[in-house]
Amino acid sequence: MLLAIDVGNSHTVIGLFDGPRLRCQWRLGTNRGVTVDELAARLHVLFAMENATLGQVSGVIIASVVPPMATTWSSFTGKYLGLEVGIKPMVVDNQLESGIRVATDHPAEVGADRLVNAAAAYQLYHCPLIIVDFGTAITLDCVSAAGEYLGGTITPGVAISLDALNQRTAKLPRVDIATPPRQPIGRNTVEAIRAGILYGYAGMIEGLVRRIQAQMAPEKPKVIATGGMAELIAPYAPVIEEVDPLLTLNGLRLIYERNH
Numbered sequence: 001m002l003l004a005i006d007v008g009n010s011h012t013v014i015g016l017f018d019g020p021r022l023r024c025q026w027r028l029g030t031n032r033g034v035t036v037d038e039l040a041a042r043l044h045v046l047f048a049m050e051n052a053t054l055g056q057v058s059g060v061i062i063a064s065v066v067p068p069m070a071t072t073w074s075s076f077t078g079k080y081l082g083l084e085v086g087i088k089p090m091v092v093d094n095q096l097e098s099g100i101r102v103a104t105d106h107p108a109e110v111g112a113d114r115l116v117n118a119a120a121a122y123q124l125y126h127c128p129l130i131i132v133d134f135g136t137a138i139t140l141d142c143v144s145a146a147g148e149y150l151g152g153t154i155t156p157g158v159a160i161s162l163d164a165l166n167q168r169t170a171k172l173p174r175v176d177i178a179t180p181p182r183q184p185i186g187r188n189t190v191e192a193i194r195a196g197i198l199y200g201y202a203g204m205i206e207g208l209v210r211r212i213q214a215q216m217a218p219e220k221p222k223v224i225a226t227g228g229m230a231e232l233i234a235p236y237a238p239v240i241e242e243v244d245p246l247l248t249l250n251g252l253r254l255i256y257e258r259n260h
Helices: 036-049 067-085 112-125 158-167 189-216 230-236 247-259
Strands: 002-007 011-018 021-029 059-064 129-134 137-143 148-156 222-226
Touching (some): 002 067, 011 036, 011 247, 021 247, 059 067, 059 112, 059 247, 112 148, 112 222, 112 247, 129 189, 129 230, 137 189, 148 158, 148 189, 222 230, 222 247
Parallel strands (some): 002 059
Antiparallel strands (some): 002 011, 011 021, 129 137, 137 148
């Protein structure tokens, strides 16, 4: 089985694939201070909950935007997997064969998660694309009809904005935005914050997508979304055509298969 690890700034998403089938997945907080042994203990418990063992893992692929965590996860595979089955993790970078060509000014600067999402989306849809990833940062990544990764935009994510609003203001509370606002005009402080975040971010995404579409013309890119906040924001942004919460994990599997 393939262990796919997507290390983000806030969360780490782990998928266990049995062939093309995603057998199970877990979402953990990204802890930069975690040790190799702590990772092993957590994975051992998670695997046991799914009636699986670490010994069943035959391959590992890692995409990380937190450099120290890529080293920690690689050390974990060496200590707890490599001695038994000779596993060396595949770490995503722009040198791997992904099925797309990186056409930016500095290909090495492109985040691993952005490469994975772009490669996965292009292999799934084979058309020009705008991929919106709602993570700690919100990224919009653009792929041409010819399979060229063109670049995109980066903006602070929802959680960052909520934290800043709470920490930098004297009276505004921390608000759970999982409860949708009834309307754009909030009748109290909590409703006003919810409306501002959800309608505000949706409006930003729509504005960015429209401008990107104009730049990519005459191509007409399909707009898909992924990431932890995608399903929350997408209903307020009709420009998003599809939400694929498993895009990154499936992208890791596809890149592994291309390079293994």
